[in-house]
Amino acid sequence: MSEKKPLVGVVMGSASDRDVMLPCVQILQDLEIPHEVKILSAHRTPQRAQEYAMEAAAKGLRVLIAGAGWAAHLAGALAANSLLPVIGVPIDSSPLKGLDALLATVQMPPGIPVATMAIGGGGAKNAALFAAQILALQEEEISRRFTEYRREMTAAAERNIDRWDL
Numbered sequence: 001m002s003e004k005k006p007l008v009g010v011v012m013g014s015a016s017d018r019d020v021m022l023p024c025v026q027i028l029q030d031l032e033i034p035h036e037v038k039i040l041s042a043h044r045t046p047q048r049a050q051e052y053a054m055e056a057a058a059k060g061l062r063v064l065i066a067g068a069g070w071a072a073h074l075a076g077a078l079a080a081n082s083l084l085p086v087i088g089v090p091i092d093s094s095p096l097k098g099l100d101a102l103l104a105t106v107q108m109p110p111g112i113p114v115a116t117m118a119i120g121g122g123g124a125k126n127a128a129l130f131a132a133q134i135l136a137l138q139e140e141e142i143s144r145r146f147t148e149y150r151r152e153m154t155a156a157a158e159r160n161i162d163r164w165d166l
Helices: 015-030 046-056 074-080 099-106 121-136 140-159
Strands: 008-012 035-039 063-069 086-091
Touching (some): 008 046, 015 035, 015 063, 015 086, 074 086
Parallel strands (some): 008 063, 063 086
16 A cells, blocks of 8 residues: 555554454555555654554545544544544553553544544444545545445345355
């Protein structure tokens, strides 16, 4: 994806979030959406996270995806410092099994929205698909690839409608 300027910034709060965010990156790769991946923390590297958010649009990014566990508020920190759409992925890395991350991501104050996905890898996958939907509004090739992805998903589901021997 390094040949084209990234359109999506995937940010995770810690290297330990990698496995949960991997489905997000895989979907972006499958849909051939240029992206970059960064590890930035709203609490351990707050200045770097702020700078990244503030410079993202000027770099050509159009959507930010932020995955973080515990009650870390990475998605909110990025949204507070950027006018780009931010998609949050709560990660279930705490003793509260991600409920703290979910609430920290979804309970944004009015005026600073964050689109919040499900907890964990499924949410990470949906974050990439939601970013693709946003980009497909203006990018014909991404729209075509996303439409084909959905067709293939439907076809796979239809092949299994009458199967009981799974």
